[in-house]
Amino acid sequence: MYDCIEAIKQKRIKKIEKETFLVSEKHILKARNGDEYVGLKLKDRSGIIDAKIWNNLLHLKDRFEAGDFVKITGESNFYNDNWQVIIKDIEKIDEKDVDKKAFLPSTSKNLDQLQNELFGLIDSIKHPGLKKLLEEIFTDEVFFERFIHAPAAKSMHHAYVGGLLEHTVSVGKIALSLTKEYKDIDRDMLISCALLHDIGKVYELDPMTFNYTTEGKLIGHIIIGYTIVQNKLEKLNVSEDTKINLLHCILAHHGEYEYGSPKKPKTKEAILINLIDMLDSRMEPVLNAKIDENTGWSDMIRIIGKSIYAPKKQKELL
Template sequence: MFEIIKEIKEKKHQEINGEMFIVMEKHFLDAKNGDKYIGLKLKDKSGIIEAKIWKNLYHLHENFKEGDFVKLKAKTNYYKDNWQLIIENIEKIEVDETIKDEFLPKTKKDIEVLTKELFAIINGTQNQAIKKLLLSVFEEDEFFAKFKKAPAAKSMHHAYIGGLMEHTISVAKIAKEIAKFYMPIDTDILVAGALLHDIGKVYEIDASTFNYTNEGKLIGHIVIGYNLVKEKIKNIKLSNEQEVQILHCILAHHGEYEYGSPKIPKTKEALLLHLIDTMDSKMEPLQNIQANETNWSESIKILGRSFFVPKTNKTEELTLF
């Protein structure tokens, strides 16, 4: 249920009539010929699809806004390696919390198992002050309830309920393993940075709509996370050097100024965290890619290109007598 986008990409639908989506983005745009249209990004449990409204723009514009659940009348269209919808009619609908919970995509991993993994990583920290800092963040009930549900992104990677937790643990586990190849390195600083680097996303993205909050739009998860950790550190006996290095990991994890990083990595730990974070965020969208009849996927947004997906033919074994 609620996997119409997946079915569209599998060519099971040519027309949409009454199916439900959530509006992720909505923009008035100009086509190359000068015509105006409304460009949308719609989401359901199975993924995201772009949509366009060419007719009755101003009338239909009044029917809905970003974050609304809507039902559509539309036709499917394949354009520049991606499926899209051409919308004829769109209306806002009201849904209850039960439907919202069922509608939104979720991690396939068990949240309780992920919780145990997270605290095992924290309890494996050797530096007691750093362990205390991490526990002070993740043992706060209100924060952790939000953290468990938060997506790691609106659409780029781990864009599902529990995605932030899954991504955070993945980065921390990879960091612990890779650090062994680049010693000397402060593994506790690196792991702390891995666990804390994205915690601001708890308040950057609304987990019930996957839209950015006002705080997310105006401040962003890097600064939000920095401020959260800075406040917690006030009650922890960290050395000044440890404090600065952990905060630097948070501020530098996007790696480059042009990618919204307030600082570029200037410690081994911060650089390694940035590389691991980038790797995990770019590999996750490739985990379940589907190919068309020519063995190519649709364009992967975070990577800006389609990927070749080999056929998985089994070679029959010949028995010789």
């Protein structure tokens, strides 16, 4: 159920008969000849795919909007090295008729275990001010409910329910392990920043479509997260140096201006968080890439800009 997109990309489905999708994007576009068409992005738990409505626009284009669940009849088509859906009929359906938990892609990891690991990392913090900060943020019930179900990105990495929690815990665990290797690192500062660096994504991304919210588009998760932490720090007994260093780590975790970073990392902890974040965000899609059983090659992995070769391991002949 709800895995039609994967089946299309694996060339198992040509004709699509009343399959359920979420419309994550809808655009009225013009073809080269000047004719209008509707360009869509469709989503189910197995992925995202482009779709187009070329014919019968007057009848079909106003039946639905972005964010709606729809049933579609049409055909799959391979064009410009990508699979797409050519829609012949589309109808909006009531979201109450969709099992949302089954529809959206979710982390394969155990949510309870991830939460335990998160709070284990918080409990390991010795600095009283930083520990209090983390506790106040992650024990806020409304925030935490959104946090544990949020994706970490729209599509690049950890783009599934629970993805933000999974990515945060992974960055935290890597940070902890590296403090044992690099002795001249402020352990509590590094782990605190690891757990806080992406909290703004709770408000940057829509939890259903994974599209950017208005707040996400206009402000972005780095400044949203910075503001959350700054407001909490003002009420805590934390030294000015600790405040500045932590806020710098959050502002600089994307590393470069061209990647949306307001500041470049200029402390040891900020440099290391940037590298850890980069490592985890790139390895997740690499490790979870779909590999063609015949060729051993994956599709293009957008975040690294290349395909990878990973043939199935074969037992050596005796």
